[in-house]
Amino acid sequence: MTTQGHVVGRLLERTQALDAEAAPSRSADRVVSEERARTLGGLTDHPDQLRLSWAAFETESLGYAGTEIIRGIIGFAHLTDLTALEDPVAASRRALLIGRELILNRRELTDVESVRAVVQAT
Numbered sequence: 301m302t303t304q305g306h307v308v309g310r311l312l313e314r315t316q317a318l319d320a321e322a323a324p325s326r327s328a329d330r331v332v333s334e335e336r337a338r339t340l341g342g343l344t345d346h347p348d349q350l351r352l353s354w355a356a357f358e359t360e361s362l363g364y365a366g367t368e369i370i371r372g373i374i375g376f377a378h379l380t381d382l383t384a385l386e387d388p389v390a391a392s393r394r395a396l397l398i399g400r401e402l403i404l405n406r407r408e409l410t411d412v413e414s415v416r417a418v419v420q421a422t
Contacts, residue, residue, distance in 0.1 A: 359406050362403075362406040362409055362415065365402055366402030367403060369395050369398060369399035369402070370395075370396060373399070374396075398419055401422060402415075
């Protein structure tokens, strides 16, 4: 067997081994998905599953965005966008307040307009 053929053979063996290792996690994902569907009322109730997943994603995304804004201000790696401004202290204070509002009120911010209102009011 050539060196290239040997390498390809080894890669194929490793890929098959990884696939065999991943099989239990795929079945675990399926079990979790089916249990969630049962909780929502049926295995075919996919629109409700998607709606609930998306609602949770939106809520937590706003909270995460708030933490990232705050991290960018007080974290080790500062945002160069703010430090380059004429008055970085005022901009940093406003960004911290916006981040705080996104974290604390993430469940009440249900659409783009409510998020925009927070940013404009701060």
